[in-house]
Amino acid sequence: MHPHDRSMCPRPAGGRGIPEARLHLLDAFALQAAGTTVEMPEGLQRLLAFLAQHGPSPRAVVAGTLWPEVPESHALASLRTGVWRLNKVMPGLVCADGFQLRLDPQLSIDSQEQEAFAIRLLRQHPDDELWVREGVSTLWRRELLPGWYDDWIIFERERLCQLRLHALEHTTRLLVRQRELDTALQLALEAVRTEPLRETATAVLISVYLAEGNVVDAIHQRDVFTDHLWRELGLEPSPRLARLVPRPRGSVMRA
Amino acid sequence: MNDAAEEAAGLMVLRLWTEHGDRIRVRVTSSSQLDGSDAVTSYAATPAEVLALVQEWLDSFVTPR
Numbered sequence: 001m002h003p004h005d006r007s008m009c010p011r012p013a014g015g016r017g018i019p020e021a022r023l024h025l026l027d028a029f030a031l032q033a034a035g036t037t038v039e040m041p042e043g044l045q046r047l048l049a050f051l052a053q054h055g056p057s058p059r060a061v062v063a064g065t066l067w068p069e070v071p072e073s074h075a076l077a078s079l080r081t082g083v084w085r086l087n088k089v090m091p092g093l094v095c096a097d098g099f100q101l102r103l104d105p106q107l108s109i110d111s112q113e114q115e116a117f118a119i120r121l122l123r124q125h126p127d128d129e130l131w132v133r134e135g136v137s138t139l140w141r142r143e144l145l146p147g148w149y150d151d152w153i154i155f156e157r158e159r160l161c162q163l164r165l166h167a168l169e170h171t172t173r174l175l176v177r178q179r180e181l182d183t184a185l186q187l188a189l190e191a192v193r194t195e196p197l198r199e200t201a202t203a204v205l206i207s208v209y210l211a212e213g214n215v216v217d218a219i220h221q222r223d224v225f226t227d228h229l230w231r232e233l234g235l236e237p238s239p240r241l242a243r244l245v246p247r248p249r250g251s252v253m254r255a
Numbered sequence: 256m257n258d259a260a261e262e263a264a265g266l267m268v269l270r271l272w273t274e275h276g277d278r279i280r281v282r283v284t285s286s287s288q289l290d291g292s293d294a295v296t297s298y299a300a301t302p303a304e305v306l307a308l309v310q311e312w313l314d315s316f317v318t319p320r
Contacts, residue, residue: 149266158270197282197298199274232298238275 026141
């Protein structure tokens with residue numbers, strides 16, 4: 001029987017799970033254990049990142065995705081080597097569970113935390129709950145594995161980006177209602193930075209400025225968005241945005 | 256017989272969202288390098304505009320006959 005065909009999670013000495021380990025996939029790859037960065041070659045980083053993003057995965061899927069240009073037997077052999085090397089770096093990190101591979105659930109992963117917060121926020125529509133304040137910090141980190149161009153990473157990156165954008169807008173609206181305007185402003189600016197042509201992002205930023213009483217900033221932001229939309233697409237903003245900040249008397253709409 | 260010609264590769268990412276009134280917006284980021292080093296971002300508001308951007312990108316790889 002192949003060693004990886006048993007339910008098996010190699011344990012570090014003493015039988016305890018992995019040390020306080022945290023995997024960063026947002027903004028840059030980093031694996032940290034007990035506060036120290038664990039160095040590893042790029043191939044192991046890709047394997048670890050894949051398992052972190054996809055959760056428990058059949059070996060064949062992992063092998064086929066990460067080594068698409070070699071025969072399956074070679075890909076599986078490369079995968080076995082990769083798993084072995086990861087567990088040498090950090091015993092217990094990767095568990096073989098039948099035909100699936102998974103990471104030790106004690107490993108905390110920043111992209112998972114951001115996604116979980118965003119999904120919960122968008123499903124529950126909270127009004128004022130402690131977990132929202134605690135979860136906001138997950139939104140500051142921006143992009144999944146920047147500079148990595150594997151197909152599966154590109155899709156995941158875009159998916160998370162959209163989710164984060166929705167969460168930024170949603171949290172901003174919540175914080176405006178709670179009059180926590182400093183944080184609301186930072187979140188709204190981040191939403192506009194992420195997608196400057198998204199009208200709802202601009203709308204929430206304008207709402208923050210208006211809540212602060214900064215009408216001039218609100219007008220300026222509307223004008224910036226209007227100009228950008230016109231330059232890129234030759235379009236005007238929707239009437240909803242226009243109603244947020246009425247135009248001064250004497251101003252002329254484009255034909 | 257094929258010479259060992261350099262293999263062309265490229266990347267295009269389309270990100271779509273809808274605005275009020277079911278109007279689509281598509282952000283199109285395209286590159287002729289797999290590392291994305293020459294990435295260019297454009298926007299489209301109609302399917303025809305999206306297709307035009309895709310066609311233009313494809314044409315950059317296809318040698319005219």
